[in-house]
Amino acid sequence: MDSTLLYAMAILYLGATVYLGYLGYRHTRSAKDYMIAGGNIHPFLMAMAYGSTFISTSAIVGFGGAAGVYGLSLLWLTVCTILVGVFIAFMFYGVKTRKMAHSLGVHSFPEFLGARFQSPFIRRFSAVVISISMPLYAAAVMIGGARYMEQALAMNYQTALLIFAVIVMAYVFFGGLRGVIYNDALQSSIMFFGMVTLLILTYKQLGGITVAHEKLHSMVDLVPAALAEKGHMGWASMPQFGSEIWWFVMSTLVLGVGIGVLAQPQLAVRYMTVSSSKEIYRAMGVGGVFILFMTGTAFTVGALSNVYFYETTSQIALSATAAGGAAPNVDRIIPLFITEAMPPWVMIVFLLSLLAAAMSTLSGQFHLIATSLAYDLIASRRGRGEKTLQWARMGTIMAFVVTLLLALQLPTSIIAIATALFFGLCASAFLPMYTAALYWSGVTRIGAASSMVAATITYLFLVLFIHEKEAAIFGLSELLFGVTTLASEPWTYIDPLVISLPVSTFILILVSLLTKETDSTIQTGPAVIRAFQQESMIHKKE
Template structure:
């Protein structure tokens, strides 16, 4: 067993480097442009690593890795979408035009980008409001993932792990702005890559090799619980039965919701504004693709294969193994338990830093976007000094931090993947149609963009709170008002709200734009 002295030494070195990079970011943050887009001259390798490490968080590794422990290798379709849509389409189709138009408009944030493109203060403030109020839900999912692993690996209480972890994140994003975030993201991205490489190698070694491990997983099909089989589960190496409840959940919520949703993520879109030229975006393509392949592919594969390990050592499938001592099964504990039980002691510590890096890189980007939305996009006083803007930005960071901690304490068990998909789905429905049109359809009007965004937001929230069963049960609004868990009928109770809200958003955008004239004056809704 590795002496705890090694852990504390590694932790001290890790935190020391993190603090140093945050301090360097602080020293180089002299203006609001430095704080919001890192001066606009970031190296393409740093941009790609920062993009990838912000994209991949404990939500992907712990939350979606745990989901793979339940739903199997079908989640590898999300890896396919992450690489093709999240990297190739995002960089080439969206990133290059975003960087060019952002520089032409002289904007520093995603809400400002949308508002300036349509000459609409309403669009800027409405999108900033959505971000500042709902991104803490996604941030809480990431925070929970990091704290759950610390709880399992270090034997501390969940609340203690949450407090320690959150304070580390707050310290460097509060002072460093986007420069500090990008510096640390690049360092953390390298740690994440090394940790996941070690994890997949040791997982296959522990299970007898690649072929043997997958053969064992295939042979466990008869162990699928009856309740899951009734919903369409066909084993951990197969897709759920086409059209079944689980098929719709995997495809519409996990694969489409997150796979497409990455295109409209404000904290990722702003990364394209940090480089000096379009060539820099092309240079980051290969690095980003390999990084995403390794992060998600490993997490989903290990999550599914954890069933083999738990069955061989406890006679239970992965989800059942988390119900220790009569506890409620918790999908978010599958990966932490597998690492702490199946892997050597030294990897437990290495993976601790992998998850710390994954969570901190994503959370820093999330808190940064929350802070700029509150301080810069909702408070559009053009006479503000840079010093006041920076001060307000750091107040915004504290707001996002407090709201995230509260959600992390009170959200139910097993919520990581659901909360992540919810935020991605909302951003996709509200922002993606007008974001794509802003780049490629000159005929779009401000009215079309506004009504698309507002309609999608209202419809998406309505479906989440009153129709889609997973989220409706979590928030409990429908039950409190109507006394039932959901007002929906099958199959709409398990088809993701994105399937309705996104096409409706696009339809409203096209229809309203075609019947209205491009406005010379700003268009607002009173």
């Protein structure tokens, strides 16, 4: 790698990052500025911020590496993220969320839920869930970027982690959401260019689109016996229906992330940053194209990396990561492919792309943890004083420390699992309640709270004691009962979301119907809905 070119591009990139963070700082004068960027962001900036916050190193490195193991079946996640994560999210959740949030005068996702249901408990409990679980997702993102820096620059892993965290913390600490969104526009532009370049050069390296996919299809006999026994039918084919790998790909990776995106607190806040519903509709097309190239490229390149490694080393991608006696590591497939197969200048561009992807997502995550701690837990009890910004910036430091410690402790091949886990928890705990908040005036405060608490407990129990991949990582079941999991197949590999989301929905409906006559939300709920509907009519007339 040309060190002179690397340092020049890195200085320009970091200089632009610092400058945009400074711009955010200059325009951050109130809690509203810090929380939702003043509520007047341009739709293009909103779409790019949404996309770059959603797509991170966990998607590019973690899920790209998973595609290197499980193949092109992960492209179903691309379909799901565009259909659900952009079009359904923007049209059916984004527009109503923005209108209702403006009507209620709220600035965060927990505050939105708490105000809609007139419940301080819902606000604080959701803030606790976010504050405790988000660092796991943030750690996965941080690991993805650090792994590439480690591979490309021969850098110490711990040093790479520290560099990532310090840079991101700096501009979130000072700039709030304005600084985050300004930087996201820059980061997403770099990411888009880098991923398009990677896709074109990958096909060129492998002989063209048709030839590359024919080669991948012909490698079916090279699938390791251990994977074939679990349903792997080749990198160009879907896993065997109902097999262990099919359940992991479809329920954990595709469904967990594809559905979980609807209830991502850091993404829901993005809807509140624009001034009208028209801006959300305008942002939809930009967001769809961006996510198509980000996820589609990562998953395609991940699967096709098997062709490259087999032609150059006579090994499949996962085996290639074990060179030199190291343990196979899914999270090293994409970094290794880039450094081995791409020209040096592409390595630099992709390094900046991963830096951009990691920092755009981490900034949104740190911002959300900070506001959940400082605004929804502390400030909600003390009122919205001038100290809100100070508490939020203290929360950023806490998020930084916890995330960094987690990233240092998590095992290898963890990025995709940790990401899906967070998305699944958010979908279980928040999605039924969030949907009802927008569309069902009959939902009660007790019904919403019961659904959220029951879903959280159910999901965590399944993760710690039933679902084998996570249960083995956390080790609590082994510690208490002497076994990795308390269940038997197929429950050990069916994702917890498949169980916890229906449980959450059922409890929401049942308890709301049973408490309809006693819960005071029966009075406040329709009032909120009426105010929301009145504002909607005003916007239509305008």
